[in-house]
Amino acid sequence: MSKKALIIGITGQDGAYLAKHLLSKGYEVTGSSRDVMASLFNNLNTLGIRDQVNLISVSINDFRSVFNAIQVYDPDEIYNLAGQTSVGLSFDQPVEAIESIAIGTLNILEVIRLLNKPVRFYNAGSSECFGDTGNLPANENTPFAPRSPYAVAKSTAKWLINSYRESYGIYACTGILFNHESPLRPERFVTQKIIAGAAKIKAGQLEVLQLGNLDISRDWGWAPEYVDAMWLMMQQDKSDDFVIATGRMESLKYFAAKAFEYFDLDWQAHVEIESSFFRPNEILCSIGDPSKAIKMLNWKHPTDIDGVIEMMCEAQAKKYLN
Missing domain, CATH: 3.90.25.10 (UDP-galactose 4-epimerase, domain 1)
Incomplete structure (x- = not known):
């Protein structure tokens, strides 16, 4: 039986590359957007995989919507890439940032807890949580110092992940990704x-x-290599958090x-x-130290x-x- 993955927020750059990556590994992939009927799914079309993905509507702010999606599609792995993606926009729409990122993450965690299924959960973190790193690369032990509503929301989501992992034994991890780009x-x-x-x-x-x-x-990297890190985090015996970066600024x-x-x-x-x-x-400065991911996940980032x-x-x- 092939594994089943649910990508919440499949329309963006990372969602599309992750879907392609999982399909190449034999997964049955379901992906969500807020409104399937209104979404164009240009990135999935560009990668030539739209017809290979089951597409559904999920509002991450709505607990019932999240609950129904996870219950019906019964995934082995959930990847949460949804929520506000712009730091700049979060200053203009701070409430939307908190609701879509922090509350959205909490909704997923609560559904996993209530359904009590052995599902694995990946949540997209952000280097923005560290604030200004100066010239010292941030690692998993570097304290957070968020400077935007977006970063505050991502920091909250990360600590929710840690809380549910420790309290309920849920397999949940955060990828603290530094900037990663693609066409x-x-x-x-x-x-x-x-x-x-x-x-x-x-x-x-x-x-x-x-x-x-x-x-x-x-610290800029290549997005397809970063989604490989997401998948690698979900294949470990024990869930943990990892900084994903190149180490070059x-x-x-x-x-x-x-x-x-x-x-x-x-x-x-x-x-x-x-x-x-x-x-x-x-x-002004943001640089990461990916040593833990390179050592424990055997992750590689050949593209500078x-x-x-x-x-x-x-x-x-x-x-x-x-």
């Missing part, structure tokens, strides 16, 4: 905005790209320069700094930031220059 990122993410902007400028469709603070530095200015360089452009000639894009409480930029640029070049 599936929408342009509201700054990395894709930069690369798509450079491609459009090269194609003559845009003259100037407006960006915010380019002095921030991040570069500035957004570096990212922009490399992206424009791919298109034979000078970024400084085409980029304007727009102060309205600055966040109320910006994290330069490879990430190149592959994302290749995808945008096909879109705008061919």
Whole structure:
């Protein structure tokens, strides 16, 4: 019998890559969005797997909706990738951030507890929980110092996971993922905005790209490798939390320069700094230490930031220059 997986929040970058990864391992995959009838599932279509996934509607804020989905589809593994995904948006919609991330996670944990089934649960954490790491890579023992409603919600979800794991023996784990990108990122993410902007400028469709603070530095990885880490966490004898990162940090200015360089452009000639894009409480430095995941999960991340930029640029070049 093949394993059954439920991916709550399958429409995003990680959900699509995770679905593809699980299908390649013989899983029966069910994926949810808030409203199946209204969702386009572009990422699943791009990866050519939409017809291989059972798609359902689940509102993670609604306990009954979560309960029905888990009871009916009876998964062996649940991956929660749903909830608000934008740090910037969380400052404008803090209540939605808390409800969709913290309350949503609590709903899943309560359903697992009440149904008392041997289901394994992965919850998507975030490097934003650490706040500003400086030049010292954060590991699983680094204290949280969240600076946004999004990060507060992710921190709350992580401690709920720990509480239910210790109190009820539930197999539940948190992947504390640092930034990870791919061609599936929408342009509201700054990395894709930069690369798509450079491609459009090269194609003559845009003259100037407006960006915010380019002095921030991040630890950027390749999304398909990060979803492999999610799956590996769920295959261990004992559930635990893991930092997933590359251990290399570069500035957004570096990212922009490399992206424009791919298109034979000078970024400084085409980029304007727009102060309205600055966040109320910006994290300047964020870098992670993946040593535990490399040692205990045998996780590998062969793609560095330069490879990430190149592959994302290749995808945008096909879109705008061919």
